[in-house]
Amino acid sequence: MNKTTAVDIFIVGGGMIGSSLAAQIAPSGMHIALLENRAPAPYDPASTPDLRVSALSPASISFLEAAKAWPAIAAMRSAPFRRMQVWENQRDQSTLFDAAEVDVPCLGHIIENRLVQLACLEALQNHENVTVLCPDEISRINYHPEGSHISLASGQSFEAKLLIGADGANSQVRKAAGIALDSRQYPMHALVATVNIEGGERDITWQRFTPDGPQSLLPLPGDYASLVWYHRPSEVRRLLTLDDTALLDAFRQHFPKALPEITGLVHRGSFALTRSHATHYVRQGVALIGDAAHTIHPLAGQGVNLGFQDAAVLSNLLLKAWHDHKQIGALSHLSQYEQQRKLGNHLMQRAMDAFSYGFSNDIAPLRFARNLGLRLANHQGPLKREVIRYALGLGTSRQHLPAPLRKLIPQRTA
Numbered sequence: 001m002n003k004t005t006a007v008d009i010f011i012v013g014g015g016m017i018g019s020s021l022a023a024q025i026a027p028s029g030m031h032i033a034l035l036e037n038r039a040p041a042p043y044d045p046a047s048t049p050d051l052r053v054s055a056l057s058p059a060s061i062s063f064l065e066a067a068k069a070w071p072a073i074a075a076m077r078s079a080p081f082r083r084m085q086v087w088e089n090q091r092d093q094s095t096l097f098d099a100a101e102v103d104v105p106c107l108g109h110i111i112e113n114r115l116v117q118l119a120c121l122e123a124l125q126n127h128e129n130v131t132v133l134c135p136d137e138i139s140r141i142n143y144h145p146e147g148s149h150i151s152l153a154s155g156q157s158f159e160a161k162l163l164i165g166a167d168g169a170n171s172q173v174r175k176a177a178g179i180a181l182d183s184r185q186y187p188m189h190a191l192v193a194t195v196n197i198e199g200g201e202r203d204i205t206w207q208r209f210t211p212d213g214p215q216s217l218l219p220l221p222g223d224y225a226s227l228v229w230y231h232r233p234s235e236v237r238r239l240l241t242l243d244d245t246a247l248l249d250a251f252r253q254h255f256p257k258a259l260p261e262i263t264g265l266v267h268r269g270s271f272a273l274t275r276s277h278a279t280h281y282v283r284q285g286v287a288l289i290g291d292a293a294h295t296i297h298p299l300a301g302q303g304v305n306l307g308f309q310d311a312a313v314l315s316n317l318l319l320k321a322w323h324d325h326k327q328i329g330a331l332s333h334l335s336q337y338e339q340q341r342k343l344g345n346h347l348m349q350r351a352m353d354a355f356s357y358g359f360s361n362d363i364a365p366l367r368f369a370r371n372l373g374l375r376l377a378n379h380q381g382p383l384k385r386e387v388i389r390y391a392l393g394l395g396t397s398r399q400h401l402p403a404p405l406r407k408l409i410p411q412r413t414a
Contacts (some may be wrong), residue, residue, distance in 0.1 A: 002155050007031045008133070009318075010150055010160035012141075012173050014134055016054070016113055017290035018166030018305040020119035023067035024315040026127040027214040028322050031157055034124070035150075036134040038113045043076050049194055049220045050112040051267040055081075055205070055301035057108050059202055060308040069231055072119035073111060077221040110205075110218045110226065113304075125326040129216040143174035145284035147329070148176075149246040162318075162329040163286045166311075169276055177283050183276035186297060187245070188213045190271055191229040195251070196221070196264035214299055217259050224266065227251065228298075229364060236270050273297060275349060281338040285329040294345045298316035306345055313340050 011018045014036025016377040024036045064070040085095030100109050124130045142149040165173025202219045213230030244265045275294045290307030314337045
């Protein structure tokens with residue numbers, strides 16, 4: 001029989017969120033096991049950008065810096081963007097968000113998910129107290145409040161004081177802990193594509209709202225961009241049956257003429273849109289982070305940033321508990337993580353729903369109000385700056401916002 005290895009923390013899911021959490025708490029000396037079922041492909045600077053990318057906020061980048069992963073990402077590739085333009089029908093009825101308005105170098109970076117994961121796994125290599133189990137997968141989880149038993153397909157087994165689920169929307173950890181999930185599908189899918197653009201790398205993201213769903217173009221390093229087209233599921237399926245030439249023609253026909261010219265197609269794919277929220281983020285001896293705890297409409301690309309915020313809050317609480325010689329799986333401090341993160345995540349879900357449903361229709365009064373709102377937002381200097389700072393995770397004072405926004409934005413706790 002294989003020996004069971006005792007660890008302090010067992011993290012299921014070595015993607016961006018799980019691996020960054022491990023990298024942040026690794027210097028503590030805690031014995032950590034990190035499980036990932038698929039090893040990311042090595043970085044090749046000559047390769048074309050991956051299909052799966054994320055828009056990382058300055059707050060997420062700060063967390064990756066603290067986890068010692070950002071230098072490796074910077075040494076590979078990313079596309080910083082300093083401006084974001086949002087409009088509906090006419091470009092002159094739009095809002096332009098600019099990093100200069102809040103005195104920051106950029107609003108964020110568009111980065112391939114795989115490169116973030118590679119950098120976080122690299123940051124773990126110098127920590128002998130961290131065991132990376134990759135590739136491997138769960139065979140069975142026996143959850144117990146005082147310590148869970150994890151059996152792997154490889155035959156290895158572990159006993160963990162704290163089990164952390166960073167294993168995505170279909171989380172095995174969440175199911176093993178008996179935590180319920182409130183989930184529903186949005187009535188649209190997302191078609192995603194990596195495309196060639198004329199004129200080289202840009203420093204701006206574009207997003208336009210249409211009655212069928214939003215359209216986005218995000219800059220990537222070099223002569224590339226990431227295109228996202230939200231539409232009815234049947235239309236997305238139809239578009240994916242087109243050959244490259246016909247699909248490029250559809251992009252050029254339906255996307256705004258103001259965008260850079262799309263000259264080629266590199267990758268394509270699609271995914272369904274789901275909103276989900278776990279009824280609890282924690283139980284004694286278990287915690288959920290990222291998509292295991294919540295998923296939101298990807299409209300503003302905030303899902304992964306919420307996950308990094310989860311990891312930042314949880315890591316701080318775990319490091320403090322470890323320093324104070326407390327039980328890291330105790331509900332007393334794990335519940336503080338849920339208190340600090342759950343309401344804010346829920347409100348972000350509601351905000352993305354409001355944008356999605358509010359813009360995805362062609363009702364005349366709503367259309368007029370939307371365009372008026374975009375024009376006004378472009379001229380509301382102080383309010384606009386505070387909203388940008390909050391969205392970037394830079395912090396803002398709630399009293400600087402009008403009452404309706406103060407009700408939507410949760411009070412930050414230490």
